[in-house]
Amino acid sequence: xxxxxxxxxxxxxxxxxxxxxxxxxxxxxxxxxxxxxxxxxxxxxxxxxxxxxxxxxxxxxxxxxxxxxxxxxxxxxxxxxxxxxxxxxxxxxxxxxxxxxxxxxxxxxxxxxxxx
Numbered sequence: 001x002x003x004x005x006x007x008x009x010x011x012x013x014x015x016x017x018x019x020x021x022x023x024x025x026x027x028x029x030x031x032x033x034x035x036x037x038x039x040x041x042x043x044x045x046x047x048x049x050x051x052x053x054x055x056x057x058x059x060x061x062x063x064x065x066x067x068x069x070x071x072x073x074x075x076x077x078x079x080x081x082x083x084x085x086x087x088x089x090x091x092x093x094x095x096x097x098x099x100x101x102x103x104x105x106x107x108x109x110x111x112x113x114x115x116x
Contacts, residue, residue, distance in 0.1 A: 008038075009036040009037040009038045009099075010036060010099075010103065011034050011035065011036040012034060012035055012036065012099070012102040012103075012106075013033065013034050014032055014033070014034060014035055014102070015031065015032070015033065016031075016032050016058075016060060017029050017030070017031060017032070018030055018031075018032045018042065018056055018057060018058055018059070019056070019057040019059070020042060020044060020046075020054060020055070020056055020057075021054065021055045021057070022048060022052055022053070022054050023052070023053040023054065023055070027057075028044065028046055030042040030043060030044040030046075030078070031043040031044070031078075032056075032058070033078070035098075035099070035102075036099065037083070037095065037096065037099050038082060038083060039069060039072070039080065039081050039082040039083050040056065040069075040080075040081050040083070041078060041079070041080050041081070042056070042078050042079055042081065043077050043078040044078050044079060047074075048071050048074065048079050049071065049074070050071050050072065050073065050074055051070060051071060051072075052070070052071045053068065053069075053070055054068070054069055054070070054071060054079075054081060055067070055068050055069075055087070056068075056069060056081065056083075058094075058095070058098070063094055063097075063098055064094070065086065065091040065092075065094035065095050065098070066086065066087035066088075066091050067083050067085070067086050067087070067091060067092070067095055068083070068084050068085050068086070068087065069081040069082055069083040069084055070082050070084060083095070
């Protein structure tokens with residue numbers, strides 16, 4: 001058994017509306033607040049139990065990806081979801097591409113903020 005910490009994926013702040021669907025429920029709209037390759041945080045008033053299996057549909061101008069996950073925490077404003085897999089291999093690759101794009105934009109934002 002390894003005692004080394006597992007790799008942590010960088011998390012990026014975002015503000016987009018996504019569709020959230022419990023495995024046994026109707027779809028609702030939720031606000032994506034941050035995302036990483038391992039999971040995301042969604043603001044939603046819906047009470048979703050911890051360990052519930054959910055599907056998150058990410059849709060933006062040039063992206064659509066469906067990702068399955070498990071609710072790992074619930075607080076007063078939303079849920080933390082750990083991703084388990086994409087609905088398809090292509091969906092997971094689109095999520096990876098989104099994270100790569102967000103990663104690439106971080107240095108650009110930092111450089112722009114430091115210029116007069």
